[in-house]
Each structure stands twice: as C-alpha cells, then as structure tokens.
Amino acid sequence: MYEQDGESIFVIDAHVHLWDATEENIKHQGGEEFIQCFYDYHTTFTPEDLEWEMDEYRKYGADRMVEDLFGNAAADMAIFQPTYLTDFYEDGFNTTHQNAELATEYPERFVLNGSFDPRDGEAGMEHLEELHDTYDIQGVKLYTAEWRGESKGWRLDDEEAFEFLEKCEELGIENIHPHKGPTIRPLNRDAFDVKDVDDAASSFPDLNFVVEHVGLPRLDDFCWIAGQEPNVYGGLAVAAPFAQNRPGKFSEILSELLWWLGEDRVLFGSDYAIWNPDWLVEEVMEAELTEEHRAEYGVEWDLETKKKVMGENAAELYDIDIEAKKAQFREDEISQQFGLEDHYAGEEPAAADD
C-alpha cells in the first residue's frame, strides 16, 4: 500500500506479464523484433539507474516478479494480462498457462486473465471454455493485431468476435481488455484502430471494455468513444510512465482522461516488466496536474481520485473486497516472505502533522 497524507492506498496493478523471450523460445524474427521494441519502451521511460539488462529482460522469472511487485509493497495485487504471440514464440510469449505458474501459487495476490482469438473458431471457443473451467477467469486480454498465418489482425466488431463475446457473457467473463496501443507491425490497416470497441461496447452493455494503453496513439478516438459508452474504461499502461520523465505530458493526458471518462473509469497498470511498479507507483502517486491543466479541465488528481484509479476501480470490476484483502495480507505467504505483516496490520497510520 502506498502511504500518502496519512492514508494507505491499496494498489492493484491491473496490467502485468510473466514472459519468456529467450532466444530458445523465439521461432520467428518477429519475436526478436518484438522484444527489442519492448526493450526500447522500457529504456525510454525508465530512470537510467533502474534500467534492466537485455538478458534479464528476456526472462526474469517468477521469483523476481514477486519481489518487484510485492517486495516493497509497491503493489498489493496484480492482474495478469496474457499475450500469446504463438506465431513468434515457440511456447507463446506470455500465455495464461505461463502466468498460471505464479497466479495459482499466490491466488490471493493475482488475478489471472485468459484470452481468445476469434480466428481460432471452434477450437478457440473450446480453449476459452477450458481456461474458464481450469482457472475461473473473469477477464480476457485481447490482442487484435496478433499475426495468425496470413492474417495480420482482427476486429472486435467482426461477427466471429461477437460470438466469442457472447460466450464470455454466458461464462460470466465480464472484463474484456483489448490492447489498443502502439501499432506493432500491421502493414496498412491499423490493427489497433480503436473504433471497433464502440460497436462491441454498445452491443454488449453488460461487459466491461478496458481499453489498454488508452488507445495511444489514438487517445482522441478512444476518449470520444468512452465518453459515449459507459462500459468503456481506460487502462493507464504506457501512459503511466510519462509521469517519470514527461510530467507535463502526463498531466495533460490524465486530465483528458479524467475529463472524458471521469475518475471511476481509469485503471492503473504498470505493464510489468516493461515498467516496474517498484518505482512507477510512486511516480504516479506523487505526480501532480499542472495548475494550467487543472484550470483548463477542472479535474483533480487528489487522494480520492488516486484511490480509485490505483485500486478501487479494478477492485470493482473484479469483485475484490479491499478490506478483506488487507486482513488476509497480514499473514499471507508473501507478507511473511517480505516482512510486510506490520504493513497490513490494520491500524491506519497516524495522520501527518502538517
């Protein structure tokens, strides 16, 4: 939990991965280019002294991940968002099964999401059911620009995609996380075009669409759609680390999001291991909106808003009882491992004097 103004803010990192980009796992040149591109994102927005070496970045493993996320209580819980990329990586890049290694060891700390690809047809439908039966998933991460044979992507408003969304509804998988972020290797068609979310969201009002990376570089299309569809949310991964070295830009983007979506529909995510919550949470928590932006947009990045964005909004979507979690974490394995029992000891810290 992050301590600020005498209060403890429960942090759910709503976007994390446990990936394997070792050379042995890469089977297509795209896999190498993909991890190099990720690495550029990492170094671009990570303080220089906290940058990783490429080798550790390719595969960091479960132990390191647990320590990075929870060791200094930067995050209290995390949501796995899988990225299959099975045309690029032998065993996949970051699949639900890979993530399950950690998620099933510490089920109290992790939410495990699944995925589907409508191009997989009947087999894909069975895979989704299997993920649901095995892991009781409540959400899916979708990667509409993923290559699959000849195909360079798919759209959420395709008829086949609608069949999968119907299946999600039927299985009670309520949280749909389409990756709508930086374009990665489509040719001419923009596979991360955000407009397909509009039709899907209005056709499935009982599902929640958390648009990861807030559509960047289509923040404008995203905000316009989200302004009209109440079941569309914004995931801050990629936008969050602007807080560290582009604070003015961060202020501006966050102001836009709070103006168009309001404080109940924005979710914090680190995109670990692209960025590490062990420093990113603090950067975002200590970030301020510029006076100019506060005046222009009439929004605030105050304690109440931070509580929602950093944890409560994700808790709402995933039925997480934050108070019960705090009680549970007084003695769970991770708290014991890192000596965090006192951190979760229940007493609100005394209010600061100032």
Place this chain on the structure above:
Amino acid sequence: MTDRESDGPAPPVTREAVRDRLDCVTDPELDRSIVELEYVDAIEIDGDRVTIHVTLPTAWCSPAFAWMMAADAREEVESLPGVERGRIYLHEHMHEAEINRGVNAGLSFEDAFPDADGGIDPVRAELDRKARIARQYDAVEVLQEAGLDPETIVSLRLRDFERADRDDRVTIYLADRAVGVTVPAEPIDDYLEKARETGITDAPTDVLFRTPEGEPIDPEEFELVHRRGRLTQVNMSGQGGICDGLREARENRLERTPSD
C-alpha cells in the same frame, strides 16, 4: 557515394534547398516536419542526383506511415529545379527493403506490399482529417482571443478572410464587412492549408470550421467540438513524446552495441 565532381553546367542544388523541401514533409501521425523531428540523417548531392537517408524513431513505425514519408520526400526533392533523380533510403526499419525498393522505383504501396489489405489513401485521409482537427483548435483559439463569439466563428467562410497590410496578420470582415478583426496569420494559414487538402474549403462560400466528422458546427456544440480539437492535439503530442523517447532509446542501444 562517389567523389566524382559534376563538371558540367548543371544548376547548383544546395543542401539548404533540399532541406527546405524536406521540411514540407510531415510525419503524418504527428503533423510535424521530418526535418524538425530529426528523422533526416544525411543529404547527399551528386550533380543532379540527391540521396536522402532517413531513420524513423522505431523499426516498428507503421509501414504505411513510413511509406508516406519516403514517397513524399522523394516527390519534394524531385520537384526542386536541377534535381533529376531523388532517392530515399530508410534505415533500421523492419520493412526498409520493400519501402526503399518500392518508393525509389515509383511503385504503388499495394505493389510493394502485396499482402497489405489495400492502398494507403484511406490511412492518409484519416491522418489528414486529424491534422485538420488539431489545426482548427489553434485557429479557433486565436479567433476567440480576438473576441469572436462561437456563433460568429462557426459561420465564417473563406471570403471573410483577407490578408492584412502586414504579412503575418489576416483580417476577418464581419457584419457585411462593417467590422474588421485582425489576428495572427500563422494558425489560420496552417488550418486553411489542411482544410484545402481535406476538401473542406472547395468553395469560398463553404463554412471553414467543422466538426471532426466534417459537418458544420452547431453553436450549441461549439465547446464540445473545440474540446475534441484539444484532445486531438494532446494525442498527437503525446505520441510525439513516445516517438522522441523511442528514438533516443534506440540511438543509445545502437551506440552500446559494438558494430562489426
């Protein structure tokens, strides 16, 4: 590169002239000049042949965007008097082979990328549309600062604008030309350029300012439309921040990698 000097009476092509031409080429996603963005690595002039070397912020830059910049750069360079042939070489891009071959041979995008879903015109049109929306914001801001109200702004037409005595100002005539308001020309000119390109102002009687969808603006929606213009700008400059950062990160990485 050859060290052969051109000894004929060829018209002199200067680096500055080439750079000025390239300055007209924009990164279509950011609506900023590729010169200003420092994408241009080198300009080589060999008589009537000009070769341009370009590196984009990431190897993953959309091939369609990369294509547009390379094709536009070639066209601009070849429009210079004295240039017989312009060649563009993109470096460190995942599709540099297809793009360099295609653009320099004058192929269409579809011919260079047979497995693309179609041409790039719709992509270009969409980015031009966004550039217009973003530029409209700045133009409307100067009009508001000059005291024009929303009802007036949404009804302005091309014929209401006139170049003022000073080159950097334009005058807007209102109320049957009874009143003239003078404002800085640059944001207006920038807007008009993009409005023309996107077919918004074909006739002098067309209303100039539009919704992002291209419709005339209902005064009641003026604030919302203006907010959307601001949002489009925030998006472009936010993406510019990402591109800037990625370019630096890649340069650092390449510097660290020992070359063989």
